Amino acid sequence: MEQSVPVERPVRQSMWRGFMGHCPNCDQASLFRKFLKVQDNCPNCGEDLHHHRADDAPAYFTILIVGHILVPIALLVQTKWSPDVSWLLGIGIPTIIISCLLLLPRIKGALVAFQWARHMHGFGGHPE
Template sequence: MTETATPDLDAEDRPFWPSVLRGWKGHCPACGQGPMLKGYLKVRDTCPVCGEDLHHHRADDGPAYLTILIVGHLLAPIIGFVYASWRPEPWTMVTVFSVGTVALSLYLLPRLKGAFVALQWAKRMHGFGAGDPADV
């Protein structure tokens, strides 16, 4: 078998994991320098450093669902362990775990949104491609 390049692939490949890591940190997936988010969750239209268009993103509810999934899977076994081991007062558990749930959710949500946008950029999804009208 011979290897042939497919015409729909660009010569410049976008690195997946470095881009997602930049997005996790809240930086532009292209240059890694400029801030991706304006405010808490609002994605900038363009990167102020390299000028990369970021308005194509379609993160929608993905980061929120993933945040709920992660927080639930982390805290559910911890709640069970704490209750089985120490049997704290119900109001103590409600207070401590409510604060923990909110804090972890607030920490993860913007990071996961940045990672989602960077994933879409790296995979050339939703208009992040090289001008292909099928991507828009």
């Protein structure tokens, strides 16, 4: 039995589309139906999107990125200016929470699009 060669999908373009929350195939419809719920199928092109297996990776990468950017800034501010604890409660913690909430769906979208572009987990048309 001859196996068909999967169609080449541009990884960077797909990941950018996913990062922006768009379908990695057509870039015309939303990848998500809720905050972090991926559509089963694209409402525009019909591409199957339910094969994704992002699991905990978006949260892991979000914590990794936010931790490596904001924690050094917080330490720098604390050691240089020693601001009041209200600075931490009023600005530091909300900044970290908002950054995580903004970054999490973008990273999940990029990861789902990466899996789609690389034909992982059933995105290539073969069973998982």
